[in-house]
Amino acid sequence: MSTVPLWREIQRQNFTKVRDLAHFLQLSESQIQELDETPAFVLNVPQRLAKKMQKGTLDDPLFKQFVPLKKERLEAPGYLLDPVADMQAKRQAKLLHKYEGRALVITTSACAMHCRYCFRKNFPYETKTQTFEKELEILENDTTIQEVLLSGGDPLSLSDLSLEALLTSLSRIRHVKRVRFHTRFIMGIPERITDGFLALLQDYPKQIWFVIHANAACEFDADIWQALKKIQKLGIPVLCQSVLLKGVNDHPDALVELSSVLIDHGITPYYLHQLDPVQGSQHFEVSENEGLKIIAEAQKNLPGYGVPKYVREDAGEPSKTILG
Numbered sequence: 001m002s003t004v005p006l007w008r009e010i011q012r013q014n015f016t017k018v019r020d021l022a023h024f025l026q027l028s029e030s031q032i033q034e035l036d037e038t039p040a041f042v043l044n045v046p047q048r049l050a051k052k053m054q055k056g057t058l059d060d061p062l063f064k065q066f067v068p069l070k071k072e073r074l075e076a077p078g079y080l081l082d083p084v085a086d087m088q089a090k091r092q093a094k095l096l097h098k099y100e101g102r103a104l105v106i107t108t109s110a111c112a113m114h115c116r117y118c119f120r121k122n123f124p125y126e127t128k129t130q131t132f133e134k135e136l137e138i139l140e141n142d143t144t145i146q147e148v149l150l151s152g153g154d155p156l157s158l159s160d161l162s163l164e165a166l167l168t169s170l171s172r173i174r175h176v177k178r179v180r181f182h183t184r185f186i187m188g189i190p191e192r193i194t195d196g197f198l199a200l201l202q203d204y205p206k207q208i209w210f211v212i213h214a215n216a217a218c219e220f221d222a223d224i225w226q227a228l229k230k231i232q233k234l235g236i237p238v239l240c241q242s243v244l245l246k247g248v249n250d251h252p253d254a255l256v257e258l259s260s261v262l263i264d265h266g267i268t269p270y271y272l273h274q275l276d277p278v279q280g281s282q283h284f285e286v287s288e289n290e291g292l293k294i295i296a297e298a299q300k301n302l303p304g305y306g307v308p309k310y311v312r313e314d315a316g317e318p319s320k321t322i323l324g
C-alpha cells in the first residue's frame with residue numbers, strides 16, 4: 001500500500017512543461033510564441049489552478065500569475081535579483097531577521113505553485129540539510145524574538161512529520177509566543193490540510209496565525225474554503241495577503257470582489273503589497289499613484305475591516321511602509 005499522502009500525489013501531477021499547459025489551455029502557436037518554454041524559475045502549476053484558467057487566451061488573471069512569458073527575460077532599471085534585501089537579513093542559511101521581535105524561517109525551497117512575480121525566486125536556498133539546528137539555536141539564544149514566521153518556499157511543502165519536529169522545537173523556546181504560517185499551498189492543493197496537520201495545530205501550546213496568499217477571487221473554490229474553515233474551527237485566525245498586479249487585480253472591482261469573498265468566509269484581508277521589484281516582473285507593475293486610486297475607490301464599497309493595508313517593503317526599513 002502506498003504511504004505517499006494524497007496531496008503529494010496531486011502535487012506530482014502539476015504542470016511543469018510549458019507546452020503541455022499551453023496545449024491544455026488550447027493556445028494557438030502564435031500565443032505559444034509569447035511564452036518562455038525554458039524559464040530559469042520553472043513552471044509549476046497545480047491542475048486545480050490550470051482548470052480555472054480561461055482557455056484560448058493569455059489574458060486571464062490566473063494564467064498571468066503562473067505562466068512564464070518571454071517578457072520575464074527583459075531587464076529594467078530598479079528591478080533586482082533580491083529586491084527586499086533578504087540576503088542582508090540572513091542570520092543563518094535558513095533564518096532571516098528583519099523586524100524587531102520577529103524572525104522568519106526559510107523552511108523549504110518548494111512551493112505548490114510558482115508565482116512569476118515571486119520576490120524570492122532567486123533566493124539561494126540551502127537544500128542540503130532538512131533540519132534547522134543552527135536556526136533554532138539562534139532563536140533559542142535571542143530572547144527578543146517573540147514570533148517565528150514559517151515561510152519559504154511554502155512551509156506546507158514539508159511533511160507533517162518535519163513540521164511536527166520544527167513546531168515541537170519552537171514550542172520549547174519560552175520567549176517565542178506565536179508561530180505564523182505564510183502559505184499559498186491551499187490555493188492550489190487544499191488536500192494538504194490533512195487530519196494529521198490539523199491535529200498538529202490543534203495540540204499546539206502557542207498561538208498560531210495563518211496567513212494565506214491570494215490575489216483574485218477566482219482563485220478560490222468550495223474545497224479551498226472548506227480547508228480554510230477547518231483551520232478556523234481550531235480558533236486560529238486566518239488572514240490573507242495579496243500583491244497588486246497589473247492585469248490580475250488592478251481594478252477596484254477586483255479588489256472589492258476579493259475582499260468580499262474573504263470576509264464572507266471570516267478571513268481578514270491583511271496586506272495589499274506593492275509589487276517587489278524582482279528582475280523580470282516589471283510587466284506586473286502598477287504605479288503607487290494608480291494603486292492609491294484603486295484602493296480609495298475599493299474602500300467605498302467595503303467595510304473598514306475588509307480593506308487591506310496597502311504597503312511597500314523598503315529594503316532595510318524597520319517595518320513595511322504604509323502607502324496613502
Ligand code: SF4
Nearest residue numbers: 111114115118153184
Ligand atoms: S508561493 Fe510564495 S514563495 Fe512560492 S513562488 Fe509563490 S510567492 Fe514565491
